[in-house]
Amino acid sequence: MASLSVCQPQCGGFSFENSKxxxxxxxxxxxxxxxxxxxxxxxTTICGVVFKDGVVLxxxxxxxxxxxxxxxxxxxxxxxxxxxxxxxxxxxxDTEMTTQIISSNLELHALSTGRPSRVATANRMLKQMxxxxxxxxxxxxxLGGVDSAGPHLYSIYPHGSTDKLPYVTMGSGSLxxxxxxxxxxxxxMEEGEAxxxxxxxxxxxxxxxxxxxxxxxxxxxxKNNIDYIRPHDKANKKGVRSGSYKYKRGTTGVLTxxxxxxxxxxxxxxxxxxxxx
Amino acid sequence: MFETSNSSxxxxxxxxxTTIMAIEFDxxxxxxxxxxxxxxxxxxxxVMNKLSPLHDKIYCALSGSAADAQAMADMVSYQLQLHSIxxxxxxxxxxxxxxxRNISYKHKEELSAHxxxxxxxxxxxxxxxxxxxxxxxxxxxxxxxxxxxxxxxYVDSAYRPGMTKEECLHFVTNTLTLAMGRxxxxxxxxxLVTITEKGSEEKVILGNxxxxxxxx
Numbered sequence: 001m002a003s004l005s006v007c008q009p010q011c012g013g014f015s016f017e018n019s020k021x022x023x024x025x026x027x028x029x030x031x032x033x034x035x036x037x038x039x040x041x042x043x044t045t046i047c048g049v050v051f052k053d054g055v056v057l058x059x060x061x062x063x064x065x066x067x068x069x070x071x072x073x074x075x076x077x078x079x080x081x082x083x084x085x086x087x088x089x090x091x092x093x094d095t096e097m098t099t100q101i102i103s104s105n106l107e108l109h110a111l112s113t114g115r116p117s118r119v120a121t122a123n124r125m126l127k128q129m130x131x132x133x134x135x136x137x138x139x140x141x142x143l144g145g146v147d148s149a150g151p152h153l154y155s156i157y158p159h160g161s162t163d164k165l166p167y168v169t170m171g172s173g174s175l176x177x178x179x180x181x182x183x184x185x186x187x188x189m190e191e192g193e194a195x196x197x198x199x200x201x202x203x204x205x206x207x208x209x210x211x212x213x214x215x216x217x218x219x220x221x222x223k224n225n226i227d228y229i230r231p232h233d234k235a236n237k238k239g240v241r242s243g244s245y246k247y248k249r250g251t252t253g254v255l256t257x258x259x260x261x262x263x264x265x266x267x268x269x270x271x272x273x274x275x276x277x
Numbered sequence: 278m279f280e281t282s283n284s285s286x287x288x289x290x291x292x293x294x295t296t297i298m299a300i301e302f303d304x305x306x307x308x309x310x311x312x313x314x315x316x317x318x319x320x321x322x323x324v325m326n327k328l329s330p331l332h333d334k335i336y337c338a339l340s341g342s343a344a345d346a347q348a349m350a351d352m353v354s355y356q357l358q359l360h361s362i363x364x365x366x367x368x369x370x371x372x373x374x375x376x377x378r379n380i381s382y383k384h385k386e387e388l389s390a391h392x393x394x395x396x397x398x399x400x401x402x403x404x405x406x407x408x409x410x411x412x413x414x415x416x417x418x419x420x421x422x423x424x425x426x427x428x429x430x431y432v433d434s435a436y437r438p439g440m441t442k443e444e445c446l447h448f449v450t451n452t453l454t455l456a457m458g459r460x461x462x463x464x465x466x467x468x469l470v471t472i473t474e475k476g477s478e479e480k481v482i483l484g485n486x487x488x489x490x491x492x493x
Contacts, residue, residue: 131348134387135290155321157291161343163314163322173320 019136041046043211045173046076046087047201048144050166051184051194054151054222055144056197059087060173060206063214069213075230077219081106081117083224084145085219086126089171090158091138097173098139102126119145119152123162146221173205173212180204185206191220199233206235290342291316294462295329296424296453297338299395299405299434301417302445305473306395306403308340309449311424311457312465323465327478332357333474335373335396340422346390353377353392362398370396374406374413382411393419397472420452424460428452442471 026036043064048057054148078086078099084106088095102125110117123143130137141156155168167185168175180201189197195218205212215231294315299308310327313320327339329350335357339346353376360376361368374394381388395405407419420432432452440448446469453467467482 126343127347131344135344157316157321157344159290159342159344161314161347162292163325165324272294 013241014132014134016134016136027128034182043209043213044076044089044171044175045169045177045202045205045209045212046089046142046171046254047122047169047174047177047181047198047205048087048142048153048155048167049181049189049194049198050144050151051151051189051191053154053191054220056191056194056198057085057142057144057219057221058088058202058232059217060202060212061208061215061217062211063092073231077215077217077228077230079103079109079118080122080143080145080195081202083116083147083221084119084122084143085221085226086122086144087139087170087226089142089144094137094139095141098126098129098137099141102129110259118147119163120149120152121174123154123156123164124221126156127160127162130156130158135159140171142168145218148222151221169205171205176204177201191222195220195232203233203235291321291344294424294460295340295422296420296428296456296460296463297325297340297393297422298420298449298452299338299393299418300436300440300445300449301395301403302440302442304403305397305442305471306405307442307445307449308336308393308395308472309339309453311422311453311463311469312468313463314343315462320464326446326468327464328468328470329476330354331373332361332368332392332396334367334398334477335370335394335472336470336472336477337373337377338393338395338421339390340392341390342388346392347379349377349388349392352380355462367398369398369400370394370404370406371415372400374408377406378408378411381408385411391421393421395419395472397474403472403483406421422463423486424456424463427459428456431455442473446471450482452485453490455490457487458490 026173029036043062044060046059057077059074059076062069063074078088079088080103081100086099088099102122105125106117106122126141135158138158140158142158143153143154152162153168154162155170156162167181184197198218199216202216214236216233216235218229218232220227223247291314294313295311297310299306308328312324314322314325328336329339331354337350339350341486356376357368357373360372377392377394391409393407397403405416405419407414407416418436420428435448449469450467457463466484467487469480472480
């Protein structure tokens with residue numbers, strides 16, 4: 001059955017036609033031997049755990065651009081609301097912007113309802129936005145917080161599915177971190193125990209996954225208190241050089257010296273004062 | 278190499294793999310599901326309850342893409358609540374199934390999720406509806422998900438019309454166990470929901486409490 005589809009009627013919703021075009025262009029480009037600049041990904045190990053009085057969120061601090069470390073100390077635990085924080089894995093720009101947009105909308109929502117925000121609300125907003133973009137926003141998030149109904153922890157995937165669990169891990173190092181959780185997680189842990197568990201889970205990701213590294217950041221959220229500990233553990237301190245390899249002055253002998261002064265003409269002088277107030 | 282193997286979790290869509298089923302009996306329905314959610318080869322949630330309430334006495338079983346299924350269930354749950362308030366009475370199971378079918382059919386090309394809708398209403402008692410690929414059909418029992426392929430033989434031979442509630446629960450438990458034993462994308466624990474005039478009753482059967490078959 002032949003069908004002519006020259007002019008399709010404009011229907012509501014997004015069109016992802018350009019993404020297909022981009023993929024074709026990228027394939028052609030690669031054939032010629034060049035590669036398009038890679039988006040900065042956070043590689044990453046992020047995780048969260050619910051304990052007796054709240055939640056503990058943890059993250060590593062390495063941001064990669066292909067195989068190069070672009071940022072050795074980036075912050076992956078983002079503020080959503082005074083009682084809710086969110087760790088982000090995937091494309092760095094996407095996680096940053098998505099959490100900022102939802103944080104802003106949530107503040108307006110809280111002002112409208114006159115109540116502190118709930119974690120379930122943040123979860124709904126995030127999942128509905130990510131679903132709308134059909135996975136093209138590469139943001140994988142671990143959302144945690146304490147609200148009037150207690151402590152809650154969610155994992156949110158780029159396509160918009162969410163899971164509500166007592167412990168979650170995300171990112172390239174998620175398998176290493178999950179192994180630690182599955183071994184040592186207990187219900188109703190104390191704060192110290194929970195912090196140690198999260199620290200160890202992130203450390204497992206840092207040392208066993210190439211995409212994760214540097215330090216361990218922690219965020220402890222309880223009913224009346226937030227502890228944003230950055231860094232909690234400098235797991236990868238830069239070593240101190242034990243010797244100097246500089247050559248002493250006079251190592252190379254000087255045979256002749258010839259000084260030629262350059263004649264410069266002052267054409268224009270512009271002075272701009274800095275605002276140091 | 279590093280990119281493709283380690284960022285597969287980012288590009289792989291989260292699927293519910295799954296074995297789901299629902300069966301009618303005189304006075305209600307029983308729904309059952311496994312609990313595994315996978316992204317590529319990795320299991321991202323081993324205890325997900327795929328039996329999602331659409332209303333007090335109407336549940337749906339999710340399978341296929343996790344995001345699509347959750348989004349559909351959320352949309353239908355909202356529409357059904359509105360419909361129920363407008364009608365001033367509890368919604369019919371066929372209404373819920375029709376709402377699911379409308380979304381499934383309209384966005385046939387974009388969505389890849391299958392929901393089995395089952396529940397109890399005053400008019401026709403326990404009903405099970407299948408909404409695969411945008412159609413709607415009432416069946417005495419239905420199976421779905423990737424694990425369903427392995428159990429068609431079992432359900433076709435073991436099903437008898439007129440089973441009691443206990444027999445249905447037994448039947449669903451056995452079916453889920455067999456499917457989880459053979460399908461790599463199904464596993465974890467078994468969730469069961471029984472819906473009758475009195476309301477809905479949820480039950481979990483842990484992995485080690487599942488019935489054992491000859492190969493164990």
